[in-house]
Amino acid sequence: MRTVMLAVLIAMIGCTSPKERPKDATMTSSQWRPLFNGKDLSGWETWLGRPHMSVTGVDLPKDEKGQYVGVVGLNNDPKRVYSVVEVDGAPAIRISGEIFGALTTTEEFENYCLKFEFKWGDEKFEPRTKAMRDSGILYHCVGPHGGPPSPSGGGSRAWMQSHECQIQERDTGDYWSVADAIADIEAEPITIDGKHKTVVYKPGAEKWTIPNVEKLTQKRAIKSLDNEKPSGEWNTVEIICVGGNARHVINGKENMVITNSRRKVDGQEIALTKGRLQFQSEGAEVFYRNIMVRSDLSK
Secondary structure: OHHHHHHHHHHHHOOOOHHHOOOOOEEOOOOOEEOOOOOOOOOEEEEEOOOOOOOOOOOOOEOOOOOEOOOOEEOOOOOOOEEEEEEOOEEEEEEOOOOOEEEEEOOOEEOEEEEEEEEEEEEEOOOOOOOOOEEEEEEEEEOOOOOOOOOOOOOOOOOOEEEEEEEEOOOOOOEEEEOOOEEEEEEEEEEEOOEEEEEEEOOOOOEEEEOOOOOOOOOEEEOOOOOOOOOOOOEEEEEEEEOOEEEEEEOOEEEEEEEEEEEEEOOEEEEOOEEEEEEEEOOEEEEEEEEEEEEOEEO
């Protein structure tokens, strides 16, 4: 009977399997609802950080080295980095990637399952014209747009403090700490020249805290498996968040679990269990569609 009831709950939630969602998550009365209406960007804010020096057509001063000073800012998109287009006969959100930034929900979410599809476009922009195509979905986003400014005033000033489910060619599902959000991950280290560079998620392994500048040179954990389709094909991503835990599921297969989500405020660690969502603009053209959320997952 327990097995039957569990199967019913999984079907109600719409997430792929017990292994691919937080343990013991159950569903209350919520239903799937779209976060993209297929017509415009209602329910979203646009943010663009500091452009690369190669970008033209933005009204910002430059310094003596030719680099832009300041950010493009909130709901100001002179380059149409974010737009609604038709792809493969259906509406999608296009993110050009020309300026680093994020498309951000006006809502915040807690205890939910997010599901969407993405595929890569063809365009690339500096400084990533020779790099793998890159974007990402940030969750539990808090604080100011662009994150806390650096003391030097540099950096792209692109993203809020958050956890990232990486969306990058062949790396989809990796975890990154953005602006020093903190999580624990069961993983094994990758050691190069006697130093731990990063870790690879492995269920049941030792827990590593990320970021950990004393032990790791990257604020990243690598996924356990690659389940991304070839570039140009649509992929389905699910992120299931309950309490301080989250799971990354790529095309039906879980490849990352984070636990004990938190952040520091005035030197003290506090739980980070809710926030807004951000889709990154990070140098590559990418399309997103069928963006759905189902809220009120509970422990």
